[in-house]
Amino acid sequence: MSYQIxxxxxxxxxxxxxxxxxxxxxxxxxxxxxxxxxxxxxxxxVMACHELSIEPHKIAKLSxxxxxSKSPTYFLGNSHGFNSVHGRMPSVVTxxxxxxxxxxxxxxxxxxxTASIGxxxxxxxxxxxxxxxxxxxxxxxxxxxxxxxxxxxxxxSASKKGDANVYSAIDLCGTALQMGATFVARxxxxxxxxxxxxxxxxxxxxxxxxxxxxxxxxTFNNNPxxxxxxxxxxxxxxxxxxxxxVPMRKEITTDYKPGFSHEVTMHDGSSIxxxxxxxxxxxxxxxxxxxxxxxxxxxxxxxxxxxxxxRDSRDLHDVLETSQRPLNELREGDLCPGNKMLENINASLR
Amino acid sequence: xxxxxxxxxFVIKFANVNGTGSASANNLFAKxxxxxxxxxxxxxxxxxxxxxxxxxxxxxxxxxxxxxxRGGTDIVLSVNPQSMAQDIQDVEPGGYFIYDNTKPLDLRxxxxxxxxxxxxxxxxxxxxxxxxxxxxxxxxxxxxxxLAALLDMDFKVLTDLVxxxxxxxxxxxxxxxxxxxxxxxxxxxxxxxPIGIRVQTSDKVGDKILLDGNTALGLGAIYGGATVxxxxxITPSTSVVDAYEKYARRVRIDPGTGRRNYAIVQAEDxxxxxxxxxxxxxxxxxxxxxxxxxxxxxxSEFLGLAYFAEIPTVLFNVQRAGPSTGMPTRTQQSDxxxxxxxxxxxxxxxxxxxxxxxxxxxxxALSFDLAERLQTPIILMTDLDLxxxxxxxxxxxxxxxxxxxxxxxxxxxxxxxxxxxxRYLDVDGDAICYRTYPGTHPNxxxxxxxxxxxxxxxIYTERGxxxxxxMLRLMRKWETIKEYVxxxxxxxxxxxxxxxxxxxxxxEESSREALxxxxxxxxxxxxxxxxxxxxxQEVEDFIDQHKQVFVIEQNRDAQLRTLxxxxxxxxxxxLKSVLCFDGTPISARNIRKQIKQHLSGNNVTPLHRNIxxxxxx
Numbered sequence: 001m002s003y004q005i006x007x008x009x010x011x012x013x014x015x016x017x018x019x020x021x022x023x024x025x026x027x028x029x030x031x032x033x034x035x036x037x038x039x040x041x042x043x044x045x046v047m048a049c050h051e052l053s054i055e056p057h058k059i060a061k062l063s064x065x066x067x068x069s070k071s072p073t074y075f076l077g078n079s080h081g082f083n084s085v086h087g088r089m090p091s092v093v094t095x096x097x098x099x100x101x102x103x104x105x106x107x108x109x110x111x112x113x114t115a116s117i118g119x120x121x122x123x124x125x126x127x128x129x130x131x132x133x134x135x136x137x138x139x140x141x142x143x144x145x146x147x148x149x150x151x152x153x154x155x156x157s158a159s160k161k162g163d164a165n166v167y168s169a170i171d172l173c174g175t176a177l178q179m180g181a182t183f184v185a186r187x188x189x190x191x192x193x194x195x196x197x198x199x200x201x202x203x204x205x206x207x208x209x210x211x212x213x214x215x216x217x218x219t220f221n222n223n224p225x226x227x228x229x230x231x232x233x234x235x236x237x238x239x240x241x242x243x244x245x246v247p248m249r250k251e252i253t254t255d256y257k258p259g260f261s262h263e264v265t266m267h268d269g270s271s272i273x274x275x276x277x278x279x280x281x282x283x284x285x286x287x288x289x290x291x292x293x294x295x296x297x298x299x300x301x302x303x304x305x306x307x308x309x310x311r312d313s314r315d316l317h318d319v320l321e322t323s324q325r326p327l328n329e330l331r332e333g334d335l336c337p338g339n340k341m342l343e344n345i346n347a348s349l350r
Numbered sequence: 351x352x353x354x355x356x357x358x359x360f361v362i363k364f365a366n367v368n369g370t371g372s373a374s375a376n377n378l379f380a381k382x383x384x385x386x387x388x389x390x391x392x393x394x395x396x397x398x399x400x401x402x403x404x405x406x407x408x409x410x411x412x413x414x415x416x417x418x419x420r421g422g423t424d425i426v427l428s429v430n431p432q433s434m435a436q437d438i439q440d441v442e443p444g445g446y447f448i449y450d451n452t453k454p455l456d457l458r459x460x461x462x463x464x465x466x467x468x469x470x471x472x473x474x475x476x477x478x479x480x481x482x483x484x485x486x487x488x489x490x491x492x493x494x495x496x497l498a499a500l501l502d503m504d505f506k507v508l509t510d511l512v513x514x515x516x517x518x519x520x521x522x523x524x525x526x527x528x529x530x531x532x533x534x535x536x537x538x539x540x541x542x543x544p545i546g547i548r549v550q551t552s553d554k555v556g557d558k559i560l561l562d563g564n565t566a567l568g569l570g571a572i573y574g575g576a577t578v579x580x581x582x583x584i585t586p587s588t589s590v591v592d593a594y595e596k597y598a599r600r601v602r603i604d605p606g607t608g609r610r611n612y613a614i615v616q617a618e619d620x621x622x623x624x625x626x627x628x629x630x631x632x633x634x635x636x637x638x639x640x641x642x643x644x645x646x647x648x649x650s651e652f653l654g655l656a657y658f659a660e661i662p663t664v665l666f667n668v669q670r671a672g673p674s675t676g677m678p679t680r681t682q683q684s685d686x687x688x689x690x691x692x693x694x695x696x697x698x699x700x701x702x703x704x705x706x707x708x709x710x711x712x713x714x715a716l717s718f719d720l721a722e723r724l725q726t727p728i729i730l731m732t733d734l735d736l737x738x739x740x741x742x743x744x745x746x747x748x749x750x751x752x753x754x755x756x757x758x759x760x761x762x763x764x765x766x767x768x769x770x771x772x773r774y775l776d777v778d779g780d781a782i783c784y785r786t787y788p789g790t791h792p793n794x795x796x797x798x799x800x801x802x803x804x805x806x807x808x809i810y811t812e813r814g815x816x817x818x819x820x821m822l823r824l825m826r827k828w829e830t831i832k833e834y835v836x837x838x839x840x841x842x843x844x845x846x847x848x849x850x851x852x853x854x855x856x857x858e859e860s861s862r863e864a865l866x867x868x869x870x871x872x873x874x875x876x877x878x879x880x881x882x883x884x885x886x887q888e889v890e891d892f893i894d895q896h897k898q899v900f901v902i903e904q905n906r907d908a909q910l911r912t913l914x915x916x917x918x919x920x921x922x923x924x925l926k927s928v929l930c931f932d933g934t935p936i937s938a939r940n941i942r943k944q945i946k947q948h949l950s951g952n953n954v955t956p957l958h959r960n961i962x963x964x965x966x967x
Contacts, residue, residue: 024793057796060633060788073798073810080788082632083800084625085655091580091622095629095637096788098578098613103633103789121625124618316615323609327577328634328787330611332754335575337601339748345569346745349559350385 017053025050027077031070037189037215037230038068038137042075044192045106045135048199049076051245059104060096064089064118067144068110068137068215076106087118090125093132094316100326101317104203105132112142115151115170122172126179129207131315133199136172136210137189139217140228147220158225173307174293176210177286182313183209184289185306188233189216193242194305197272200245201306204266207313214302233302240283240292240305241276264311274306283309352444353465354424355546358388358413362425362497365437366490369401372429375490376407378515379497380740382508383411384560387552391417391859393739393935398585398679404433413554416866417742418859421939424547427493429471435459446545448493448500467541469496474532488529495533502544504551505534559707559745563736564640566707567666568593569746570714571638572601575754576664578637579614580626582645585678586734587668590640620645624652624665631662632799634759634787636718638664643672643685646692646729653727654693655801657824660774660783662721662728662757666714669733671933680933681734683855684905689729690883690913696821700831701883702730703854707743709881710736713836715748722757724831725782733904735856735935760784765794773797773808774820781827828884835882838889841865845874850892851928851945853902854880854910856935861902863938868945875900875945883913890918893925900945902928904936 013021025046030039049059056078063069065086072081084092093107114122114136125134140153149157152172153165176184183205187195195213202209214233216222222229227236262274262283274283280295282288289308296303323330354360366372373394380392391410397403410420422442428434428449434456441447443463449455451468460466471492475485498505509527516522537543567590571579581591595614602611617623623639630637641649646667656663669685671677692699700720704713710732717728758778760771765786771794774783783806786795797808803817804810811817843865853861858879865875878892893899893914901911908927914920928944930936 055792057789057792062629078793078796080786080796081798081800082629083798083802084628085651085801088621088625088652091617091625092629092632094615094622095578095580095626095631095635096633097629098615098626099630099633099635099637100787100789120618121622124622128615317613320613320615321608321610322613323604323611324607327611327613327630330575330577332575332752334611335577335602336573336748337597338750341601342569342573342746342748346557346559349561350557 016050018055020050020053020056022046022050024078025056025076027075028073030074032067032074033219035218036067037139037213037217038071039074040189040192041135041137041195041213041215042071044195044199046075047192047196048203051196052200052203054104054203058102059106061106061108062089062093062096063108064110064113066110066113066142068108069113071137072108087113087116088121089113090118090121090130090134094125094128094130097130097132097316098322099328101131101322101324102326105130107132107134109134109136111136111138111140111150111152111172115172119170123175123179126176126181126208126210128316129180129182129313129319131206131317132208133202134208134210135199136212137215138172138212138228139215139221140226141217141221143217143220147217154227157227158223160220160223162225164225171293171297172210172212174290177290177293177308181210181308182207182310184308185210186212186214186302186304188214188237188304190230190234191237191304194239197243197245198306201243201266201272204245204268204270204272205309205313206267207310207315236301237304238278238296238301240278240281240303240307241274243306244273244275246271246273264309281307283307284311351463351465353546354442354444354446356424358411358549358552360411360424360547361420361422362409362427363423363437363440364407365426365428365430365433366405366407367430367432368397368399368403368405370490371487372405372490373407375494376409377740378491378508378511379494380409381560382503382511383409383549384555384742385507385511386504386549387555388413388549389415389417389554389742390560391419391742393419393735395934396679398677404430411549413552415554416859416863416938418861418863419935419937420863421937427497429489429493438464446547465545467500467545469493469533469536469541474536478532488525491526491529492533495530496537497533498530499534499537499543500541500545502548502550505530555742557745558742560740561707561743562589562738562740563704563707563710563732564589564668564738565593566710566743566746567640567714567730567732567737569597570711570717572597573711573748574636574715574718576636576638576718577612578626578630578635579612579639580617580623580630580637581614581639582617582620582623582641584620584642584645586670586738587640587642587645587666589738590666590668620648621652624649624663627663627665628652628656628661631721632788636664636722638666638717640666640668642668642670643688644675646685646689650688650693653699654695654697656727657693657697657699658695658801659799660725660785661799662725664717664721665727665729667729667731668737669731671931677933679734681856681935682904682931682933683731683733683857684909684931685731686903686905686909686913687907689731692729698828698884700724700726700728700835702728702836703881704730704732705736705855705858705879707736707741708746711746716836719755720834723755723782724827724834725757725785726827726831731855733856758782758784760786760790760795762791765791771795772806774804774823775806776823780830781823782830832884832886835884835886837886838881838892839879840888840892841877843869843874843876847874847876848897849899849949850876850878850896851900851902852878852880852893857902857904860936860938860941864941864945867938867942873946873949880910885914885917893918893920898926899924900926900928900948902936902941904930906931
């Protein structure tokens with residue numbers, strides 16, 4: 001059931017550069033379970049879009065099927081949304097992005113939707129470097145069908161019934177790296193301080209940006225023995241560093257410790273600052289990112305933060321050399337070559 | 351011995367090995383006849399293989415203008431020992447079997463009711479050419495030259511054609527003409543020319559063109575304004591997107607920036623391809639995919655979404671022989687039911703049935719108007735026969751004043767003025783609702799597209815009444831659709847016939863010819879060509895007006911007949927099946943035979959009697 005959130009707001013709610021309050025980026029009241037990690041991610045999306053001053057209607061939010069994929073109803077109520085088919089969100093976004101390059105595309109998916117039924121589309125959208133943000137609300141289980149293990153459940157992780165998962169887990173960050181994703185990050189729904197700047201950086205990145213967000217399922221996978229529970233993730237998360245997003249018009253005032261911070265200018269002129277904690281990781285080097293991921297897997301810790309970013313990313317529109325004018329704005333005069341040309345074609349066929 | 355005598359009317363079949371360059375030589379032969387003003391109908395019967403297996407190329411020449419398959423073969427030109435035993439059996443009594451006699455014919459194959467003509471093709475090649483590849487390629491050209499002499503063709507037409515074909519590659523002109531002359535010379539010197547079958551220049555072609563349906567479809571997509579093409583390679587549909595790309599590179603490059611006014615994405619599978627089309631169409635671009643039966647099966651789930659969420663979707667289905675992988679390089683009309691009711695739940699999909707390249711072009715472009723006007727998938731049902739063979743066709747034409755019909759789309763201005771917007775709100779009474787493109791207005795007109803049930807304002811609901819109301823509106827929309835899709839073509843035989851035939855797509859030409867044969871025997875039948883589903887009122891009226899209707903189609907299960915029976919609630923006696931499903935295009939003789947069996951009072955014959963294997967020639 002969807003209810004509208006009451007319109008009543010505090011009169012002094014802060015507005016962004018466009019004059020919008022955070023409320024302008026909200027959606028309907030969530031019907032997910034109380035305490036669901038997905039709602040925190042929705043909140044982070046709202047905050048990131050508000051802080052980035054994106055016009056709400058210039059975002060398109062698309063999803064597949066599952067608890068995660070229901071969530072786009074709960075944020076960005078002024079944006080068009082598309083709750084598509086299980087595991088097939090990437091193809092729908094690809095078509096949409098081809099039609100209009102001027103919108104921002106936010107894909108929301110879950111671990112079942114991405115790592116199982118949608119694995120093929122996930123791999124290929126990463127490989128094509130489609131300009132989109134792909135957020136996985138990853139809880140290691142199938143919530144809507146009552147808690148079966150998903151393909152991201154760690155080997156040995158116990159479900160609510162107590163059975164340990166016997167299959168090896170698919171690491172979506174590792175998969176995305178392998179497939180050629182140009183921005184790969186992991187975060188935790190309980191860490192808004194890390195998640196919001198990561199979403200902002202992902203939205204500013206030109207190309208395929210994956211954020212794998214561990215998002216505990218309070219109903220089916222928050223039990224002792226689960227490696228996707230709030231408690232486990234809090235205890236085992238290790239951040240690569242922190243990320244600070246700086247819009248292009250803001251002056252940078254913070255001092256950074258030399259050698260441990262990077263300033264990266266994004267294609268729209270804004271920049272992000274990375275404060276490195278993990279000295280081993282060079283987030284601009286894919287090999288380094290893969291090694292660091294593997295090291296953390298071996299040690300049983302969960303690597304969060306920005307894991308990889310290609311600063312010279314060329315997105316699908318760049319590769320296909322499509323017109324700067326969105327294809328959906330082209331009219332008969334641009335598209336239809338007219339009868340004269342057909343007469344020439346006819347002549348060549350006689 | 352009896353020999354077939356005819357002028358400008360015969361069927362010749364070339365028996366080749368695939369991958370040996372025979373296709374272009376055989377094309378040259380067919381095109382030369384076309385340029386002599388003779389209606390031709392070339393059909394490539396090829397294996398699912400790149401090199402080494404038997405392949406056939408059949409050319410029908412008919413001054414009367416019959417462009418379907420007639421049935422039977424008057425001349426076989428055999429250069430493939432693998433298939434020789436069968437090929438010689440296929441020659442009509444009195445016909446001609448032309449073969450490479452470098453190696454003597456196996457005497458066990460000899461038929462004494464067939465004229466056997468030997469040409470030492472390999473020997474000539476070995477004497478002329480050193481390079482093995484040249485020996486292979488020119489062998490094909492040499493037999494075309496020999497045929498020109500045997501059939502009394504205008505040799506200059508052939509040499510002119512070679513010059514046209516190799517424009518820009520002039521180095522190849524002379525060697526090809528030389529090869530033609532070698533064959534021509536040999537035949538004139540050593541054989542009786544012409545044989546009983548011969549051709550002479552005529553004027554029965556007019557301004558017609560020779561074009562394959564897939565190229566016409568690709569052009570239809572260009573003219574229809576498609577900007578996004580998403581696809582996965584599958585025979586026999588691949589050349590649709592190839593053609594779209596070829597012409598897009600010519601006419602869709604922005605002259606100022608050099609950038610492309612189109613995007614082609616080769617998807618990872620058909621599911622993804624249709625997903626991309628749906629995403630692009632949802633976002634206000636015209637988009638299409640092309641596939642064949644297996645692809646339609648994979649796309650079914652998404653087709654249900656597009657039906658239920660009412661998203662314009664254009665799908666070109668170039669049908670092939672199923673089920674499963676079936677015979678992937680052979681033709682059939684066997685996806686009618688799987689397309690018409692594609693997807694789970696109560697779904698009905700709009701189908702268009704073109705029967706000529708011109709109609710592929712017209713319906714191809716029309717698909718985009720229909721999809722946006724009707725906000726539903728449009729599945730254009732062509733087949734391998736029409737799609738991959740050169741078909742003689744009316745020339746393509748476009749009205750330069752034609753504007754695209756973009757359907758009901760609410761603008762930012764309308765929203766700003768306060769026009770009420772409900773995505774599934776039927777304000778005009780035709781059951782078609784207004785949509786908005788993403789990004790239209792800062793705070794009005796956004797909605798959530800979903801495959802789940804929702805109310806008129808696109809808000810999720812599980813209330814049964816709301817769901818039912820929406821499903822009933824979709825049924826009302828189905829009625830509206832009947833007013834937009836192309837109506838049938840009816841041919842009244844003028845004899846007040848109470849019996850009729852009904853056909854669609856590539857069965858048209860052979861059906862027309864079969865009706866002429868029957869009329870010569872005093873059997874008169876009215877005819878109707880169905881061009882779309884849902885069936886228009888005229889289809890229902892036509893069936894009502896006749897006591898019995900033969901439904902001619904190229905599948906085993908009489909799929910269109912089933913669809914007609916289901917939609918019109920007809921009993922099984924009214925519609926009789928005339929079927930061909932061996933993977934070759936249905937022939938006129940086959941249709942005549944089946945209709946006569948039905949008419950001879952043999953109505954109690956069980957259906958399978960007509961569809962025994964090998965009984966479809």
